[in-house]
Amino acid sequence: MNRRTQAFAVGITGLALTLSACGGGTGGSSESDGGGKVDSIKLVAAEYSDKTQGFWDAFAKTYQEKTGIKLDVQVVSWDDIDQQSSTMIQNGNPPDILNLNAYASYAQDDLLYSADDVLSPEVKSDLLPNFVTSGTYEGKLYGMPDLSSARALFYNKDLFKDAGIKAAPTTWDEFAADAKKIADLGDGVAGYAEPMGPEEAQAEFSIWMFNNGGNWKTDGKWSINSAANVETLSFLKKLADDGVTQNNPGKTNRTDGAFADFAAGKAGMVVGFSPLAGTLDESKKVDYGVAPMPTNNGDEPKSYGVTDYLMAFKKDGNADAIKAFYDLYYQPDQVNTFIKDEGFLPVTQSGVEKFSSDEKLKVYLDTLTGVQLTPTDDPKWDTVKLAVQQKIGAAVGKDGDPQAVLDDLQKQAESGN
Amino acid sequence: MTDQLDASAGAAAPPAAPVARSPRFRRRRHESGYASGLSAIPWLIAPIVLIAGVVVYPAIALVQASLSDYSITGLRRGSAGFDNYIDIFQHDDLGLVLWNTLVWVVVVVALTILFGLGLAQFMSKEFRGRTVMRWAIIIPWAASLVITARLFTLILDYEHGILNQMLVTLHIIGEPIDFLGNDSWVMPSMILVGVFVSLPFTAYVLLAGLNAIPQDLIEAARMDGASPWRIYRHITLPLLRPAMLVASVLNLIYVFNSFPLIYTLNDRNPGFTHDTSITYSYKLAFKAAERSVGMSAAMGVINVLLILVVVMIYLRIIRWREVTQA
Numbered sequence: 001m002n003r004r005t006q007a008f009a010v011g012i013t014g015l016a017l018t019l020s021a022c023g024g025g026t027g028g029s030s031e032s033d034g035g036g037k038v039d040s041i042k043l044v045a046a047e048y049s050d051k052t053q054g055f056w057d058a059f060a061k062t063y064q065e066k067t068g069i070k071l072d073v074q075v076v077s078w079d080d081i082d083q084q085s086s087t088m089i090q091n092g093n094p095p096d097i098l099n100l101n102a103y104a105s106y107a108q109d110d111l112l113y114s115a116d117d118v119l120s121p122e123v124k125s126d127l128l129p130n131f132v133t134s135g136t137y138e139g140k141l142y143g144m145p146d147l148s149s150a151r152a153l154f155y156n157k158d159l160f161k162d163a164g165i166k167a168a169p170t171t172w173d174e175f176a177a178d179a180k181k182i183a184d185l186g187d188g189v190a191g192y193a194e195p196m197g198p199e200e201a202q203a204e205f206s207i208w209m210f211n212n213g214g215n216w217k218t219d220g221k222w223s224i225n226s227a228a229n230v231e232t233l234s235f236l237k238k239l240a241d242d243g244v245t246q247n248n249p250g251k252t253n254r255t256d257g258a259f260a261d262f263a264a265g266k267a268g269m270v271v272g273f274s275p276l277a278g279t280l281d282e283s284k285k286v287d288y289g290v291a292p293m294p295t296n297n298g299d300e301p302k303s304y305g306v307t308d309y310l311m312a313f314k315k316d317g318n319a320d321a322i323k324a325f326y327d328l329y330y331q332p333d334q335v336n337t338f339i340k341d342e343g344f345l346p347v348t349q350s351g352v353e354k355f356s357s358d359e360k361l362k363v364y365l366d367t368l369t370g371v372q373l374t375p376t377d378d379p380k381w382d383t384v385k386l387a388v389q390q391k392i393g394a395a396v397g398k399d400g401d402p403q404a405v406l407d408d409l410q411k412q413a414e415s416g417n
Numbered sequence: 418m419t420d421q422l423d424a425s426a427g428a429a430a431p432p433a434a435p436v437a438r439s440p441r442f443r444r445r446r447h448e449s450g451y452a453s454g455l456s457a458i459p460w461l462i463a464p465i466v467l468i469a470g471v472v473v474y475p476a477i478a479l480v481q482a483s484l485s486d487y488s489i490t491g492l493r494r495g496s497a498g499f500d501n502y503i504d505i506f507q508h509d510d511l512g513l514v515l516w517n518t519l520v521w522v523v524v525v526v527a528l529t530i531l532f533g534l535g536l537a538q539f540m541s542k543e544f545r546g547r548t549v550m551r552w553a554i555i556i557p558w559a560a561s562l563v564i565t566a567r568l569f570t571l572i573l574d575y576e577h578g579i580l581n582q583m584l585v586t587l588h589i590i591g592e593p594i595d596f597l598g599n600d601s602w603v604m605p606s607m608i609l610v611g612v613f614v615s616l617p618f619t620a621y622v623l624l625a626g627l628n629a630i631p632q633d634l635i636e637a638a639r640m641d642g643a644s645p646w647r648i649y650r651h652i653t654l655p656l657l658r659p660a661m662l663v664a665s666v667l668n669l670i671y672v673f674n675s676f677p678l679i680y681t682l683n684d685r686n687p688g689f690t691h692d693t694s695i696t697y698s699y700k701l702a703f704k705a706a707e708r709s710v711g712m713s714a715a716m717g718v719i720n721v722l723l724i725l726v727v728v729m730i731y732l733r734i735i736r737w738r739e740v741t742q743a
Contacts, residue, residue: 082703086491086710090482105489188576198687198704247575251598251685261576382489387706393687412706 040070041096041321044085046308047077048147048342049275055338059328067324094313096322103135103143103309104379113312115141118322123330126348131307134373143309143376144326145347147339150303150364150371151207153294154272154280156265157287159189163268168291170301172212172235175269175294179244182268191244193267194236195258196396197251202374202388204254207271207304208232210372211295216384217375222413224384225406233395233402235296240396250393250400262286271304274364278343290363303364305371307347384413479721482714489708501715504707510689510697518673518693520604522727525611525672530665532612533619534657540620541627558617566681569610573597573682597682603691607682611672618671619664626660627653662735666728673724694720 045056053075060071074095076084081100088094094111106112115124119141124132127145135143155168163182169175179191195204209215212235214228223229240249246261262270263279265286270276271293280286292301310329312322329335332350339346339355345364346352352368355361375381387409395405486497505511540551557565572580573596581593596606630653638648679696689697689705698720702713 086703089491090487090493090710109488109490109492111490111492197685199684201687247593248595248598250687251595253685256570257685264577266576379489383706383708386704386708390687390705 038069038096038315038318038321040072041318041325042072042074043097043099043325044074044076044081044088044095045099046081046101047075048344051341055341059334059338062334063325063328066328067321069321069324071325094315096315096318097310097312097325099146099308099310101306101308102376102382102385103311104137104377105382106311106313107137107140107142108379111313112142113314113319113322115144117319118312119144119326120323123326126330126350128347128349128352128368130305130371130373131347134307134376135309137377137379143311145307146310146329146335147342147344148305148307148347148368148371149273149275149344150305150367151203151271151273151293152303152363152367153269153291154262154276155269155289155291156262156267157289158265159185159268160289168289169294170292171294172296176235176239176242176244179239179268180242183244188266190246190261190267191269192239193252193258193261193270194239194245194249194396195252195254196236196249196393197253197257198389198393199253199255199257200389201392202385203304203306204271205233205236205388205392206372206374207293207302208236210302210304211293211297211299213297213299215372216381217378222384222410224413225403225410230403230406232296233392233406237396237400237402241398248397250396262288274345274361275343277360292363292367301367303367303371305368305373307373380413384409387412476721479714479717482710483718485711485714487710491710497711501709501711502719504709504712505715505719510692514689514692514694514697517604517691518695521608521611521675521679521693522669522673524608525615526665526668528608528612529615529619529668529672530661533616533623533664536616536620537623537627540624554617554620556617557614562614562675562677563681565614566610566678569606570597570682573606598685600690603683603686607679607691610678610682611675614678615668615672619668622664622667623657623660626657629660630656666731669728669731670724673720673727694723 043056043060045052047053053073056073056075060073063069063071085094085098085100089111098106103112107114124141128148131145131148132141135141135145137143153168159182160166160168160178162185163178165178165181169178175192181191182189183191195201206216209229209232212228212232214226214232215223217223218226236249239245246252246258246267252258258267258270259272259276259279261267262272262276263283263286272290277288277290280288293303295301310326312326330348332348332354335348336346336351336354339351345361345368346355352365356365374385391405391409394400395402483501484497484499486494486500488494536554540547540554572578575581575593575595575598578593578596580596581590584590585593594602596602634652634656635648638652643651673693674695675693676695676699679691679693680699683691683696689700692700694716698713698716701707701716702710
């Protein structure tokens with residue numbers, strides 16, 4: 001009898017312990033007693049390369065030495081980060097700082113601190129103005145840029161020589177003619193590697209769009225199916241129809257498709273950015289040049305820029321810790337080390353000055369102040385971007401209809417709120 | 418004949434059993450103490466907590482999520498009623514996705530069982546290097562599915578793929594084939610990989626089944642002059658049925674839920690053209706313009722129901738055959 005009650009008691013205790021452990025697990029953020037100040041904050045960062053973890057670990061150490069607050073770092077691959085962040089918010093347990101390529105939906109959901117709460121004025125005034133603009137939602141800066149990239153036309157010098165091309169094309173007509181000459185060399189070489197597959201089709205389309213005077217939004221209204229944009233997409237389709245691109249551009253991704261082709265010397269041209277240059281320099285297989293994009297309307301060449309964001313989630317008592325985080329991150333020796341490690345471009349004036357001595361980065365830095373970005377300040381863009389990724393590839397396929405695809409995307413962008 | 422034997426044995430057993438068993442039970446009760454329901458609780462706690470945490474809680478959470486309205490960030494806005502289910506049923510691509518799922522599951526399971534039978538027969542024979550071969554067959558199963566799928570994207574790729582290079586060099590085809598991009602090749606290519614990764618497990622289950630078949634039955638048939646094919650059809654195959662049942666039901670579920678293969682091999686194709694219901698559900702939440710956790714959860718619930726129904730129908734059919742054949 002005694003044994004039975006004993007066993008029962010053990011069982012109940014076990015159950016209780018397990019349940020309370022579960023409860024503790026979902027609580028997450030560790031708030032210390034008393035003044036409502038946190039003693040640790042959590043950063044969820046995107047993995048740009050295998051150097052990312054190392055940087056943030058070192059950063060966390062410095063941060064803790066300076067502030068006495070622990071910084072938990074979780075580095076997540078780009079493939080998983082949308083899913084992970086969404087799950088954390090679903091469970092009511094967001095990180096304190098999240099590094100992502102979008103922020104406007106989070107600002108719309110009123111989850112974020114604005115720069116007014118957590119960014120020192122000196123830091124804010126050092127940020128490049130076009131990144132401040134893209135990080136501003138309804139008049140307040142929510143998306144603090146962590147790094148940036150700008151794109152340009154990469155060309156294979158050997159293939160250019162074989163095809164008898166003297167200089168990089170500056171107009172679309174020249175571009176199409178040069179691509180044809182390279183494709184005519186045969187041996188499975190493509191004139192232009194055109195990645196319109198789901199990985200990053202919006203980037204490929206953006207840079208061509210900008211160089212034809214088009215844009216995603218014009219004067220605050222969606223202009224996806226504008227005449228200029230239909231012309232741009234038709235041009236990209238014609239390149240595919242004429243057989244001067246790689247096989248099936250609507251189903252080619254950037255990283256393992258277009259970049260891989262170019263790096264293997266199988267493509268004459270590709271739109272690339274500094275990390276691609278890093279890869280090419282390392283393998284030394286392809287002798288390449290970098291030139292501004294060709295344009296179709298006689299304007300100055302435009303570059304397409306991307307910046308990712310470090311956004312801060314509102315939670316009790318974490319404002320000071322977050323402010324200290326940003327103060328440290330935007331110290332020139334932190335932010336610029338990170339950017340240099342990853343092979344990207346600066347987001348601050350002081351960064352541009354620091355990097356301007358680097359010959360290799362000059363071609364991008366020159367474009368950086370005038371770089372055009374996608375409308376990341378509109379929460380709707382967060383879904384339009386996905387629709388573009390999943391749909392625009394079909395437009396450059398054999399039976400693709402650029403007008404119909406862009407009309408469809410325009411409709412999608414205008415629907416709902 | 419066997420049925421009759423079974424029946425008579427069964428009829429004879431009941432009267433004998435209590436006499437034989439009761440003393441043994443009584444003795445054991447004295448040795449180890451009587452196990453009451455209450456004292457079993459400590460031993461059951463771990464499994465119960467595990468089942469509650471790993472099966473019941475996620476299932477409840479899934480159903481709750483499917484009835485909720487979520488912002489793109491993952492923030493719950495409120496209840497959605499059955500809107501997510503309505504959205505799913507009105508979705509333009511649902512029909513295509515279900516058709517893909519059907520083709521994928523039926524063809525992969527059928528081919529796997531077919532090749533599995535051959536492979537198991539082969540493995541059951543004595544020959545030099547059999548151990549090496551048995552190990553070699555296990556490897557595709559032991560490797561992570563994502564890695565296997567990545568390897569196959571390298572093999573099947575249009576530009577750099579080894580397979581295309583080989584076929585072109587051997588003049589079997591003139592032009593390379595876009596195995597993972599050409600709409601008529603994507604599903605066959607995925608099925609090939611699906612069969613490749615399902616074979617090892619299936620072959621081993623069937624091998625175990627083969628080894629359990631008494632040799633004297635086959636010997637007897639051979640003495641009666643039955644041809645090898647006849648022996649296989651009338652003795653081996655019927656006696657393999659339990660193993661085949663296990664293999665096909667487990668494969669049905671395994672292939673149906675095969676996310677990494679389809680997701681990785683299909684990652685270059687926009688839209689839902691080659692998705693099955695599992696990757697469809699994931700894309701609805703994180704990759705497609707819907708970006709809706711609620712719709713994805715609704716599809717998740719539908720997926721669970723779908724596979725349950727399919728397995729139940731399948732088991733029903735199998736049992737029905739047993740009854741009609743006996």
